[in-house]
Amino acid sequence: MSTSMANFVEVTSSQQFEDLLKKTGKSLTVVHFSASWAPQCTQMNDVMAELAKDQPQVTFIKLEAEAVPEVSEKYEISSVPTFLFFKSCEKIDRLDGAHAPELTKKVQRLASSAAVPAGGAEPPKEDLNERLKKLINAAPCMLFMKGSPQEPRCGFSRQIVQILKDHNIQYSSFDILSDEEVRQGLKTYSNWPTYPQVYVNGELVGGLDIVKELAESGELENTCPKAVTLEHRLKSIINRSPVMLFMKGNKEVAKCGFSRQIIEVMNSTGVDYDTFDILQDEEVRQGLKTYSNWPTYPQLYVKGELIGGLDIVKELKESGELQSVLKGES
Numbered sequence: 001m002s003t004s005m006a007n008f009v010e011v012t013s014s015q016q017f018e019d020l021l022k023k024t025g026k027s028l029t030v031v032h033f034s035a036s037w038a039p040q041c042t043q044m045n046d047v048m049a050e051l052a053k054d055q056p057q058v059t060f061i062k063l064e065a066e067a068v069p070e071v072s073e074k075y076e077i078s079s080v081p082t083f084l085f086f087k088s089c090e091k092i093d094r095l096d097g098a099h100a101p102e103l104t105k106k107v108q109r110l111a112s113s114a115a116v117p118a119g120g121a122e123p124p125k126e127d128l129n130e131r132l133k134k135l136i137n138a139a140p141c142m143l144f145m146k147g148s149p150q151e152p153r154c155g156f157s158r159q160i161v162q163i164l165k166d167h168n169i170q171y172s173s174f175d176i177l178s179d180e181e182v183r184q185g186l187k188t189y190s191n192w193p194t195y196p197q198v199y200v201n202g203e204l205v206g207g208l209d210i211v212k213e214l215a216e217s218g219e220l221e222n223t224c225p226k227a228v229t230l231e232h233r234l235k236s237i238i239n240r241s242p243v244m245l246f247m248k249g250n251k252e253v254a255k256c257g258f259s260r261q262i263i264e265v266m267n268s269t270g271v272d273y274d275t276f277d278i279l280q281d282e283e284v285r286q287g288l289k290t291y292s293n294w295p296t297y298p299q300l301y302v303k304g305e306l307i308g309g310l311d312i313v314k315e316l317k318e319s320g321e322l323q324s325v326l327k328g329e330s
C-alpha cells in the first residue's frame with residue numbers, strides 16, 4: 001500500500017521524528033510504533049491511511065519501534081502496536097494495542113479539541129468519576145494505598161496490608177502514588193481525605209482505624225470477601241475456557257518471542273482459545289509453575305489439562321495432531 005499522502009509519513013530516525021513534531025506545532029500528531037512482523041500493525045497502518053484522508057489537518061507518523069530505539073525507550077514503548085498522540089511537542093494521550101474504533105474515536109476527539117482549548121476543561125470531570133467508579137468496583141474488595149501490597153510506601157498502608165493478610169481477606173489494590181488524578185479525585189468522590197481507603201462491593205468501608213476496629217470486633221471477615229485459595233483460583237482460570245493459553249501479553253500483543261510464536265501456531269488451527277496474561281498477575285505467574293510442575297511460559301491447557309509449552313505445541317502441529325488435541329479428542 002502506498003503512503004504517499006502528505007500527512008502520512010514514515011519516520012526512520014529520532015532527528016526526523018523531533019523535527020516533524022516541531023513542524024506540526026499545535027495541531028495533532030499521531031505516532032504509530034509498529035513492527036513489520038506484526039500483522040496487526042499492518043492492519044492499523046491501513047486504518048491510519050483512512051484516517052489521514054478524513055483528517056487532513058492531523059499528521060500521522062509510522063515508526064518501526066525497533067529501528068528507532070531511542071524514541072521507543074524515551075516513551076516506554078514495550079509492545080506493538082502502540083499509538084502516542086502529540087500536540088506542541090508534548091505527549092497528550094496514548095493507546096496500546098490494535099483497537100481501530102478506539103483509535104478513530106481518540107483522533108476525532110483530540111483533533112476537534114484543538115479548537116476549544118479554553119472551554120474544553122469541563123467534560124473530563126465526568127470521565128474521572130466514571131473512572132473512579134470502575135476502579136472502586138474492579139474487585140469485590142478494593143484497597144487504595146500508597147505503593148503495592150508487596151512494597152507499601154507508608155506506615156498506614158503497611159499496617160492495613162498486614163491486617164488484610166492476617167484475616168485472609170481477598171482484595172485487589174491500586175497505588176494512588178501512580179496516579180495523581182485518582183489520588184485527588186477519590187478524596188472528593190468519597191468525601192474521605194486520607195489514605196489508605198478500603199471499598200467493598202463499591203462502597204467505602206473506611207481507612208486504617210475503621211479496618212482495625214472491624215478486625216478487633218471480629219466483623220472484618222463478614223465485611224470483606226474471604227480469600228479463595230490460590231489452587232482454587234488457578235483451577236478456575238485454567239477451566240475458564242476449553243482451551244486456555246497462559247502467556248506474556250495477549251492475542252493482540254504478545255510480549256515475548258515464544259508467546260508470539262505460539263499465538264501464530266494457535267491462530268493457524270482456527271480453534272477458539274482464550275489467553276491469560278501472566279505479566280498482569282505475579283501470583284498466577286509463580287503459582288502456576290508449581291501447580292503444573294512446568295517452569296516456563298507459555299503454557300497451554302485443554303479441558304483443564306496441561307498440554308505443554310511452545311516446543312510441544314510445535315511438535316503436535318508438525319505431526320498433524322494439534323487440531324484433535326485442541327478439540328479434546330485425543
